[in-house]
Amino acid sequence: MKKEIIITGYGGQGIMQAGNILIKAAILEDKVTTFFPSYGAEMRGGAANCKVIISDEFIGSPIVYKPDYVLCFSRLAFEKFRKSLKPDGLMFLNSDLVKIENNIDVLVLEANTLSEKFGSKIMANMAMLGLFIARVKLLKQASMEEAIKESFKHKGEKIVNLNIEVFRAGLDCV
Amino acid sequence: MKFEMPESLKKTPQHYCPGCGHGIIHRILSEVIDELNIREKIIAVAPVGCAVFGYLYWDFDTCEAPHGRPPSVATAIKRTNPNKVVFTYQGDGDLAAIGGNEMLHTANRGENITIFFVNNVCYGMTGGQMAPTTMPNQVTTTTTQGRTEEDGYPMKVCELLSNIDYVHYLERVAVNSPANTLKAKAAIKKAMENQLNGKGFSLVEILAMCPTAWYQTPVESLQMIEDTISKAFPLGVFKDS
Amino acid sequence: MKKVEINREYCKCCGICIEVCPVNVLSVSKEFNTSGVHPVELIGDCIACGKCYLMCPDFAIEVKEND
Amino acid sequence: MIKLMKGNNALVEGSISAGLDAYFGYPITPQNEITESMSVRMREEGRVFLQTESELASVNMIYGVAMTGKKALTSSSSPGISLMQETISYMAGCELPTVIVNVQRGGPGLGNISGAQGDYFQAVKGGGHGDYKMIVLTPSNVQEMYEMPKKAFYLAFKYKNPVMILADGVIGQMIEKVDLNELAKYPDEDEVFNASDWALTGCKNRSSRFIRSLIMEEGALTEHNYKLLEKFNKMEVEVDFEEVSTDDADVVLVGYGTSARIIYDAYLNLRDSGFNVGYLRPKTVFPFPSKRIAALADAGKKFMVVEMSSGQMVEDVRLAVLGKSEVQFYGIPGGGVPEVETIISKVKNMM
Numbered sequence: 001m002k003k004e005i006i007i008t009g010y011g012g013q014g015i016m017q018a019g020n021i022l023i024k025a026a027i028l029e030d031k032v033t034t035f036f037p038s039y040g041a042e043m044r045g046g047a048a049n050c051k052v053i054i055s056d057e058f059i060g061s062p063i064v065y066k067p068d069y070v071l072c073f074s075r076l077a078f079e080k081f082r083k084s085l086k087p088d089g090l091m092f093l094n095s096d097l098v099k100i101e102n103n104i105d106v107l108v109l110e111a112n113t114l115s116e117k118f119g120s121k122i123m124a125n126m127a128m129l130g131l132f133i134a135r136v137k138l139l140k141q142a143s144m145e146e147a148i149k150e151s152f153k154h155k156g157e158k159i160v161n162l163n164i165e166v167f168r169a170g171l172d173c174v
Numbered sequence: 175m176k177f178e179m180p181e182s183l184k185k186t187p188q189h190y191c192p193g194c195g196h197g198i199i200h201r202i203l204s205e206v207i208d209e210l211n212i213r214e215k216i217i218a219v220a221p222v223g224c225a226v227f228g229y230l231y232w233d234f235d236t237c238e239a240p241h242g243r244p245p246s247v248a249t250a251i252k253r254t255n256p257n258k259v260v261f262t263y264q265g266d267g268d269l270a271a272i273g274g275n276e277m278l279h280t281a282n283r284g285e286n287i288t289i290f291f292v293n294n295v296c297y298g299m300t301g302g303q304m305a306p307t308t309m310p311n312q313v314t315t316t317t318t319q320g321r322t323e324e325d326g327y328p329m330k331v332c333e334l335l336s337n338i339d340y341v342h343y344l345e346r347v348a349v350n351s352p353a354n355t356l357k358a359k360a361a362i363k364k365a366m367e368n369q370l371n372g373k374g375f376s377l378v379e380i381l382a383m384c385p386t387a388w389y390q391t392p393v394e395s396l397q398m399i400e401d402t403i404s405k406a407f408p409l410g411v412f413k414d415s
Numbered sequence: 416m417k418k419v420e421i422n423r424e425y426c427k428c429c430g431i432c433i434e435v436c437p438v439n440v441l442s443v444s445k446e447f448n449t450s451g452v453h454p455v456e457l458i459g460d461c462i463a464c465g466k467c468y469l470m471c472p473d474f475a476i477e478v479k480e481n482d
Numbered sequence: 483m484i485k486l487m488k489g490n491n492a493l494v495e496g497s498i499s500a501g502l503d504a505y506f507g508y509p510i511t512p513q514n515e516i517t518e519s520m521s522v523r524m525r526e527e528g529r530v531f532l533q534t535e536s537e538l539a540s541v542n543m544i545y546g547v548a549m550t551g552k553k554a555l556t557s558s559s560s561p562g563i564s565l566m567q568e569t570i571s572y573m574a575g576c577e578l579p580t581v582i583v584n585v586q587r588g589g590p591g592l593g594n595i596s597g598a599q600g601d602y603f604q605a606v607k608g609g610g611h612g613d614y615k616m617i618v619l620t621p622s623n624v625q626e627m628y629e630m631p632k633k634a635f636y637l638a639f640k641y642k643n644p645v646m647i648l649a650d651g652v653i654g655q656m657i658e659k660v661d662l663n664e665l666a667k668y669p670d671e672d673e674v675f676n677a678s679d680w681a682l683t684g685c686k687n688r689s690s691r692f693i694r695s696l697i698m699e700e701g702a703l704t705e706h707n708y709k710l711l712e713k714f715n716k717m718e719v720e721v722d723f724e725e726v727s728t729d730d731a732d733v734v735l736v737g738y739g740t741s742a743r744i745i746y747d748a749y750l751n752l753r754d755s756g757f758n759v760g761y762l763r764p765k766t767v768f769p770f771p772s773k774r775i776a777a778l779a780d781a782g783k784k785f786m787v788v789e790m791s792s793g794q795m796v797e798d799v800r801l802a803v804l805g806k807s808e809v810q811f812y813g814i815p816g817g818g819v820p821e822v823e824t825i826i827s828k829v830k831n832m833m
Contacts, residue, residue, distance in 0.1 A: 035657035060747035177468035177478035192429035197472030214686035229692035235682040243542035250546030279535035392429035
């Protein structure tokens with residue numbers, strides 16, 4: 001098993017955070033994993049993406065050209081990555097931010113709306129991770145939640161729990 | 175007063191031109207090191223320029239730095255060896271031209287090192303080209319009609335650095351007369367003591383003769399400092415905080 | 416009594432010591448040293464003021480007790 | 483301790499474990515995590531950290547520390563490394579042990595900030611002036627970013643010569659698993675790291691020393707160069723490379739650093755499809771595994787060299803092969819990354 005994932009959108013949407021949570025969860029399950037970020041002069045607002053590979057064996061190149069899955073948070077990224085998706089690949093779309101024609105085969109989630117229900121729109125990334133894991137079952141819910149906990153523990157228990165709640169809400173959307 | 179060669183100086187003839195100021199400065203610097211009994215703690219940084227061969231004359235640990243970089247080399251030596259006494263010995267090309275940035279930032283960090291800046295208003299080793307400190311109208315091999323406004327104005331390092339808060343001590347001296355040489359030695363001693371007392375960045379600018387590149391006799395060059403150069407570069411203490 | 420000692424081999428005959436000597440007892444010798452320089456020599460009664468030592472750029476002059 | 487870590491951060495931990503005394507650096511992407519992390523970690527450890535005014539200052543600071551026999555490192559990326567070349571040459575001339583890390587980015591000029599391998603010639607052939615060589619280590623994963631600083635310092639002190647860790651933006655920026663356990667001790671490392679017979683430490687109870695690279699006495703510089711040459715030749719024994727399935731291979735894929743990871747994917751894919759391909763990854767590019775490559779060429783194997791450049795290391799492969807076998811090249815310069823599928827189709831064409 002080797003799955004290649006691209007998470008993409010704008011800086012500030014938690015793109016890198018979402019990728020980091022995936023690799024942390026992967027390590028908890030003793031998988032081999034790599035994370036490669038786009039990096040640039042822009043810290044916020046510019047296009048950003050990260051490439052995550054989760055595998056049972058040694059990973060060669062950490063760079064992903066033909067992803068199995070794309071988690072997409074912007075129109076620009078949607079146009080760019082829909083073409084590179086593997087034939088049997090899946091795209092997950094934050095439909096609060098990207099409106100698409102009905103006939104395209106993608107999984108959509110109004111992730112910002114969902115996040116706002118919990119009091120903040122900056123947890124759309126957690127909602128999308130929930131949807132992704134529920135659909136693909138690449139990693140276990142428990143290890144994802146452990147990874148979320150690890151990632152937010154410096155911000156306190158309240159924030160950890162809130163993120164886990166949004167993640168679970170995303171899970172329930174499949 | 176003792177008028178005998180200091181222990182920190184090797185007993186050897188030296189390569190400088192007749193009447194060159196370096197020999198005098200080498201000697202008074204060595205006398206200070208003997209008087210402060212710090213010879214075994216010295217790590218000196220020589221520049222690129224006539225004084226690159228400092229190690230031939232100084233009997234203490236010495237290294238060479240690339241052109242302009244002695245302040246960086248000295249910063250690193252002092253930071254990793256705070257118990258050593260670290261000084262750089264630099265000319266005007268080295269310190270004020272190619273090494274201007276290192277000079278500014280080393281001063282701005284208030285590094286606890288000492289810089290001896292030998293200003294002879296020209297590039298001596300390469301044959302007498304214009305330096306940042308070259309006098310207006312001075313003839314050099316690259317200002318054959320004399321230095322003009324287009325070539326810039328003499329750079330006053332002490333005045334420039336005196337605006338930096340973290341600088342502890344700045345003095346300009348000369349070695350063109352017995353009295354001035356004694357003042358120069360006192361300034362060198364004070365700058366070294368500052369380092370020993372952890373006071374931070376000290377720089378002594380020493381106006382020195384370069385008869386060869388000034389197209390003068392050694393005796394005329396003493397007078398040139400008196401009449402012209404020390405007018406453009408006034409002697410005195412610029413900072414002592 | 417202290418007086419000037421000149422290292423003839425180190426001397427480059429720049430003339431600075433002659434210039435600064437207050438009692439004019441230093442002069443250029445007629446002989447050559449091995450570098451072909453006419454070294455400075457003492458020609459009168461030195462008062463051991465040390466000015467020549469202070470200004471000699473060539474480590475060639477010391478003022479020492481005469482033995 | 484197993485951790486997920488960026489290559490740049492792993493290099494910091496590896497340097498600290500290796501006993502780094504002082505770090506000096508100037509910000510440049512894609513290696514900023516090194517300078518940032520050093521600012522925290524070196525201070526925590528009570529060691530020297532300084533953000534400098536330029537790469538010139540940084541490299542001259544490690545030069546200064548090395549004078550006193552201590553371990554100093556600077557890191558930068560391509561344009562910054564270009565600025566350092568003069569002093570690297572000085573360090574080779576003065577025989578000073580230092581470590582320089584280049585997290586390569588796209589060039590020439592200001593280029594871009596993507597990972598690239600365009601600085602191979604500069605590192606291996608001597609980017610500075612004069613006849614000198616530098617041992618060049620090429621990490622290909624985050625674990626090696628952790629382990630190579632110690633090796634770099636060991637070799638630097640063993641040969642009294644600058645050593646470069648030639649990484650790139652991909653290795654520097656990627657995160658993967660790293661084992662941060664204590665680094666293995668070299669049997670003779672206490673002896674190697676002991677600089678008491680040459681370093682400037684103040685002339686107490688010994689005669690004074692000087693360290694210089696200006697050698698003006700008649701014939702002395704030639705003699706010094708011959709001595710250095712002899713040393714550079716001795717470095718040959720430090721050659722290090724990784725080799726997989728070359729015995730029955732018709733074509734051997736050759737790449738270092740990030741390119742090595744890309745060719746590994748191509749190697750696996752081609753083997754799965756029944757093609758006899760091998761994999762060879764230099765872990766040192768100076769010294770270069772020329773003898774091994776020559777032996778493989780003698781055995782009739784062809785080579786496909788892959789780089790993130792217009793073709794630099796391939797020249798060393800061709801020198802080793804000396805026309806005895808076919809050497810093909812595929813590379814993407816300017817911060818581009820070679821594609822596995824292209825490598826596969828090019829190798830198939832060689833079969």
